[in-house]
Amino acid sequence: MLLYLHIPFCDSKCHYCSFNSYTTINHLKSRYMDALYNQLQEDIEKFGITKGDIETIFIGGGTPSTVSTKEYEKIFTFLKPYMRHEIEITTEANPNSATKAWIEGMRELGVNRFSFGVQSFNEEKLRLLNRSHSPNQAIKAVENAYALGIENISIDIIYGVADDTKKLLKRDIEIASSLPLNHISCYSLTIEENTFFSTKANMSIDDENLARWLIELVQERLFPQYEISNFGSYISKHNLGYWQHKAYLGIGSGAVGFVDGSRYYPYRDVTLYIKEPLFKSKERLSTKNIIDEKIFLGARSIVGIDTKILTEDQRKRAEILVNEGKVTFREGRFYSRDYLIADEIALYMMG
Ligand SMILES: C[S@@+](CC[C@H](N)C(=O)[O-])C[C@H]1O[C@@H](n2cnc3c(N)ncnc32)[C@H](O)[C@@H]1O
Ligand code: SF4
Structure with missing residues (x-):
């Protein structure tokens, strides 16, 4: 955590x-x-x-x-x-x-x-x-x-x-x-x-x-x-x-927490937060949201993207990127070769 x-x-x-x-x-x-x-x-x-x-x-x-x-x-x-x-x-x-x-x-x-x-x-x-x-x-x-x-x-x-x-x-x-x-x-x-x-x-x-x-x-x-x-x-x-998409607690006004597939949002306004620090709204993420996020975060960093989270279609698109020299594949994960185009890589992979 x-x-x-x-x-x-x-x-x-x-x-x-x-x-x-x-x-x-x-x-x-x-x-x-x-x-x-x-x-x-x-x-x-x-x-x-x-x-x-x-x-x-x-x-x-x-x-x-x-x-x-x-x-x-x-x-x-x-x-x-x-x-x-x-x-x-x-x-x-x-x-x-x-x-x-x-x-x-x-x-x-x-x-x-x-x-x-x-x-x-x-x-x-x-x-x-x-x-x-x-x-x-x-x-x-x-x-x-x-x-x-x-x-x-x-x-x-x-x-x-x-x-x-x-x-x-x-x-x-x-x-x-x-x-x-x-x-x-x-x-x-x-x-x-x-x-x-x-x-x-x-x-x-x-x-x-x-x-x-x-x-x-x-x-x-x-x-x-x-x-x-x-x-x-x-x-x-x-x-x-x-x-790596690990769970985190977000403590404080406007801090965001992420636990068990849900996001938690305390009050952003400092005065409201001081009055009710235990209040938080909850947003349940869908499996698709979570996979999309893993693709985005993985493409932007050395974390890379685990091939197991991709659909057959997405895997094919990732392989096209490998053939184009934009992505490398090592030990079950895809990695961007150029982080400046990471968002384009992620969007293309997601389909
Ligand atoms: C949470 S902020 C502030 C940390 C600390 N208060 C400070 O200013 O040194 C962390 C970093 O985000 C970067 N940052 C904040 N706003 C930005 C913006 N609009 N564009 C690019 N970088 C930004 C700054 O480099 C900043 O140091
Ligand atoms: S306004 Fe505050 S938080 Fe924002 S960059 Fe300046 S010092 Fe950091």
């Missing part, structure tokens, strides 16, 4: 971001953390989680580093018996709020993987994105985590932003390669509805050639690619778990 905890607080709203995160509700932090604890207790019981069942935890947001380590203590104490021995515990963190003391406090609670939202090491680009940190703060955050004995460090980078040049991106990757990382996520900017960027023209560069060039560069200078946006000498067990 995987566990996702959502923290909906941020110091500033980035111009591209449509995540469930807010800058104006800081006064609700304590009550929110209590609600999170209540939902967690309820879900552990409701879904029959027993000792050692939880294999990964991911604290995401929003910005988990806007909440003090003290506020996480109760949750971690409660979770301890349910954690597997070799558990991976990741937290996202922003360079301005992930101080040395915060990183150390989270490490003491058991967090063993940090994912810093860096986006770029270029001052002007950070301003354009409305980030609340400087390039130096990002470098320092990574160095602090490493100095505190954290071996699993990842950063997020965004590319395809207006004004991006190959020179700028190359410099970002060069700086990344000088840092003690074992993982990087590189996201192509998506213009999301209701964001500041969606009100402006030409904020993104949607260029497959640029993506191809960057993916090559990251592989050359840093790590192998294991999913369309993820590269690492260490593969995140939590990420991999999602793509």
Whole structure:
């Protein structure tokens, strides 16, 4: 079982971001953390989680580093018996709020993987994105985590932003390669509805050639690619778990859970969530939904697609893709050779 905890607080709203995160509700932090604890207790019981069942935890947001380590203590104490021995515990963190003391406090609670939202090491680009940190703060955050004995460090980078040049991106990757990382996520900017960027023209560069060039560069200078946006000498067990279609608990406002073929949705609105943290609506997925999802997620990552889940017709289409050189077949699974066309591969295979 995987566990996702959502923290909906941020110091500033980035111009591209449509995540469930807010800058104006800081006064609700304590009550929110209590609600999170209540939902967690309820879900552990409701879904029959027993000792050692939880294999990964991911604290995401929003910005988990806007909440003090003290506020996480109760949750971690409660979770301890349910954690597997070799558990991976990741937290996202922003360079301005992930101080040395915060990183150390989270490490003491058991967090063993940090994912810093860096986006770029270029001052002007950070301003354009409305980030609340400087390039130096990002470098320092990574160095602090490493100095505190954290071996699993990842950063997020965004590319395809207006004004991006190959020179700028190359410099970002060069700086990344000088840092003690074992993982990087590189996201192509998506213009999301209701964001500041969606009100402006030409904020993104949607260029497959640029993506191809960057993916090559990251592989050359840093790590192998294991999913369309993820590269690492260490593969995140939590990420991999999602793509393997493992069950997960989604705790927090707008977090989604997936257990026994159903999705669970708590309230997205933070105030409503605090009032009723135990409420969730349930969506039962059909067998077809689940197989389609397995095809999509498998095509986008090193997980691949198990031939046993495909119909005779789908298998034939997968073999056509093998003959065209777009897909490989190894030990009972089909794998995309180029993740940038993974969605086309999945759609064709599904028929
Ligand atoms: C849950 S978010 C935020 C984590 C953390 N609060 C931060 O900003 O560093 C995880 C990552 O998604 C990426 N992201 C968010 N919105 C995006 C968008 N519209 N297009 C591409 N990447 C996006 C960013 O790289 C971000 O670091
Ligand atoms: S990208 Fe991260 S810091 Fe920026 S608004 Fe979204 S969740 Fe908050």
